[in-house]
Amino acid sequence: MTQGRPMRADARRNYERLLKVAAEAFAEYGENASLDDIAKRAGVGSGTLYRHFPTRGALLEAAYVDRIEALGVRAGELAQDLPPGEALMEWLYELAVATLQVRGMKALLSSAVTDGSGAAAPPACGSVVKGAAARLVDAAQAEGTLRADVQPIEVLRLAHGVAMAAELAQGEPGEIRRYLRLLAEGLRAG
Amino acid sequence: MTQGRPMRADARRNYERLLKVAAEAFAEYGENASLDDIAKRAGVGSGTLYRHFPTRGALLEAAYVDRIEALGVRAGELAQDLPPGEALMEWLYELAVATLQVRGMKALLSSAVTDGSGAAAPPACGSVVKGAAARLVDAAQAEGTLRADVQPIEVLRLAHGVAMAAELAQGEPGEIRRYLRLLAEGLRAG
DNA sequence: AGGAAAGCGGAGACCATCCCCGGTTGCTGT
């Protein structure tokens, strides 16, 4: 649908260079890395950057799609290897770790689970995360270990909240697990 | 201790004007309101603003001390009117509401509960919030309705996480209560 | 080869933070 023509060779080159440099820059300087600086490092003008990625969010998303998709795949693996309740919790853990560890992912994932009506950027990658969550939540609810009155999106939001809480305890890596376990108690069926 | 001399009259005038204007500006534009603009509105130069409040955080804190102290007082009232467990939860609710409602308070409260070692600004008001939380948590633990293995600071962080989670569900005001109730299950003794 | 369209790039407009220092104001002692 968005494919009138294949991209011109130089355009594709620049696009990919930008993506590579952006991922490095976001990792190094966080989600507020200077965009003009990214353009400069990639050896292109800032105009080129803004044409390919109109907003910071668009670039952020494009730079991390593979990481997001890996989370989607991971959901499938966990669903196969663990009982539904445990699979969900382990996946939420890995999601929270990614949220904190990969600098710049926070903003991306957070806008993915925002009630879209008013927001600025509805990232496409949101559907991957939401889809994975929905599958794991449904399975756990069918199994009867997860209370039936919560929606997948709520679970995602709460996991994001847990990640934020853990972030406040900088330097205590075990805190994510600890807080998530407390959340799990609240989500348990019964 | 910080009181070598009383403040000069013009200095005090400017200080208070800035505080008043800053509270308005933060309420209107959020925590990223332009500082130079605040200075202009207050009828002072930007130099004056930066002399009184070296960082954005300092201004934010000064502008909201009264709101924070009101939360401290409220903790006392709730402790008197309700059983400890309920008092804690109601207070956390009001804390979360303040976090979301008063734009600009979020950053302030969040830095208050951060593991201070590396952070930029250790706000004095943090002790008010932490003190209130400690009292309510202790009482609830003594009563036996709150699990004994959580620390007050952890409860604060989790409440902050709940507020963040609720923020993602923009426009659903009941979500704070809902998410807090889930957290409460996880924190319940037993 | 040659022309049209797609794409490039960086100058520059705009806005924010924050320092700096010449000039001004309020306080204090006589």
Add this chain to the structure above:
DNA sequence: ACAGCAACCGGGGATGGTCTCCGCTTTCCT
């Protein structure tokens, strides 16, 4: 009352970020 000296003011300007605009270059197609 008034002189003198801190303390304090104010805004100009350096720095750095975002994002647009448009003349020029590159690619692709025939």
